[in-house]
Amino acid sequence: MNIIEIIMASGRSAVDIALYTLIPIMVVMMVIMKYLESVKILAKIINVTAPLLKPFGLSGLSLFALIQLNFVSFAAPVATLAMMDKKGVSDRHLAATLAMLYAMGQANVLYPLTPHGLSWGITTVISILGGLVAGAVTWYGFARNLSHKEVISVEDAEVHSPQKQGLLTIINTAGADSIRLALGAVPMLLLSLTVVGILKSAGFITYLEQILSPVLHAVHIPTVLIMPALVKCLAGGTAYLGVVTELLQSGKLDAQTLNASAGWFIQTLDLPGLGIMLGAGFRVARVARFAILGALVGIAVRTILHIVIF
Template sequence: MDIIGIIMAAGKASVDVALYTLIPVMVVMLIIMKYLEARGILDRIVALLSPLLKPFGITGLGIFALIQLNFVSFAAPLAALAIMEKRGTSDRHLAATLAMLFAMGQGNVFYPLIPFGLQWGAAIGISVAGGLAASAVTWYLSGRRLSVRSLLPETMPVEDKSSSGAIAIINGAGSDAIRLSLGSVPMLILSLTIVGILKEAGAIDLLTRLISPLLAAVSISDVYVLPALTKCLAGGTAYFGVASDLLQRGLLTPQQINASAGFMVQTLDLPGIGIYLGIASRFVRLFRFALPGALIGIALRSVLHALLF
């Protein structure tokens, strides 16, 4: 096994994904989001939606996190979650928000997949539906015994209006986009290296042979094995790296990308769990209450994508 060759190939693929896919998409989307935020449009959207989403256990900052996850990246809601923790948002609200975020798809995977045929509008709509289902299950069932008492009133994060000019927005959003995109490269290299080693060792082929009869029984192609394994071990960015390679080689079709997006594009993977639970110890304690709702939300999204595509 050529370990160095595998590492070099993983490095090249990771840098290509970061430079030519993630950075352009993230720059444009973050500029749009920063502009809407600086002009107060996001605040008005949150104020409009708050009464509608209150029955799902989602607060103002929770709505902000929903928008950031679906339209920017999996890392974007971290600031909102940190503010919720700092301001003493109740355990029940926090668990519902956590379940929602784990069940939804992330913008840093949705947008790069659009050139490969992802139906973005349907994917976003189903993502939000799955997230709200997850939060509702957590709010009314798995987390119903959690406290609803908040330590302080929530407020939206305040933007510095003195630095909200067009040039400042573009420069700030561009810097954030580059930082987020390049920040994913080390994890992407490591994960693709692990996947490459498993593939060269025959582990993935063995796993594919073992579960192929089960997949065939439910009419699921075994082409999903490698992307699914990559997604669970290494997260959404690594999944995109593998999926884009399979698409370019004709081993994966746009229809299969759309049909599987409900299961493949979500944040309930090892990196996502580690990043979100690392914000504060309270998130670790609440994870077991959020997990059932997140799983139901992902299941709902998976079924809707399979039925539609």
């Protein structure tokens, strides 16, 4: 096992993800969010949608994050989280929104798996339900002691009362913020991919399959899911997509098993997901421990629904 080669390969993969996945999506989404804020459309949408999401402990901006994750990409909501952090959304709302995001499925995995038999419509509906459950559980339970008042500072005044800016200024500002956020996620991506590479090279995954096979057979869980589970937890949704696509094409995994396991596998609560989301801001990272607990409840609900339906 050549650890240096594994680190170098992981580094190239991490940089590729940051440059060719995170930055393009985040730049576009951040420009849209900044523009909507500049022309006061964002404030109007928030005022309209806030009452609908209030029972789940979510704010109006949470709706943007929900749509971005389920219909754009796992990276898209980072722009919204960064804006929520900067705008002074309360810690309690921030925790509920983060829990919602961790519990839901990401579009960049949902769409590519649809041609392989994934039921996109049912999976998306269950994804949203799981996110709402996670947000509500976090708001009323795990994060109930957090402040629910907006955090407004002198530095944030211009954010709450935005001045109309030129399009070029918006693009430059949003681009700089997006690049900063994307590059901030590289260390976590690199470390997680390195761990996966070392485990594969050491034969740990094969050994684990042999140990767990009797237990999984007893509860009627295919052992073929061990590799996707480890890859998902350590390397994230993009790596999971690559592994599960290969299994589907080789016939080792069928569409029914794919759909039945989607509630557990297609979510953003993994090492890269943690790094990318927490890079949105200091307060986002501070409330993460409450959000993770709520997200686990939402993921459990999604897992049960997928098993029952499929």
